[in-house]
Amino acid sequence: MFDPISKTILDQIKKASEEEKGAEAEKLRASTYWVLCPSCGKRVAKRQILAEGCWACGWKGTEEELELAKAKRASGQESKAAAESYKTRCPQCGRLVITKELGEKGCYICGWKG
Numbered sequence: 001m002f003d004p005i006s007k008t009i010l011d012q013i014k015k016a017s018e019e020e021k022g023a024e025a026e027k028l029r030a031s032t033y034w035v036l037c038p039s040c041g042k043r044v045a046k047r048q049i050l051a052e053g054c055w056a057c058g059w060k061g062t063e064e065e066l067e068l069a070k071a072k073r074a075s076g077q078e079s080k081a082a083a084e085s086y087k088t089r090c091p092q093c094g095r096l097v098i099t100k101e102l103g104e105k106g107c108y109i110c111g112w113k114g
């Protein structure tokens with residue numbers, strides 16, 4: 001038996017995790033419904049691109065090709081994000097400089113130091 005207080009807490013936890021599950025399921029549904037065209041990058045309904053091809057560029061392929069393109073894009077985005085955190089834009093001159101150097105020595109172009 002639970003006392004009323006801990007039961008309320010448990011209910012809240014249960015409710016929160018159910019809401020989370022709902023959001024996850026919603027995300028999953030959205031991600032399986034829409035795909036990005038491997039050729040032009042436009043958002044297309046997966047069912048449509050498999051059946052009729054991309055509405056924008058006409059690309060047509062199998063589900064495997066779509067997955068392959070998605071995986072490729074994901075790995076590309078990761079390395080891009082890593083490169084961006086390595087470099088940063090100087091607030092004064094706007095040039096791309098190495099984050100660490102900007103912090104330590106300042107911008108090598110304009111001399112800005114934060």
Ligand SMILES: [Zn+2]
Binds near residue numbers: 038039042055057
């Ligand atoms: Zn396309």
Ligand SMILES: [Zn+2]
Binds near residue numbers: 092108110111
């Ligand atoms: Zn600068």
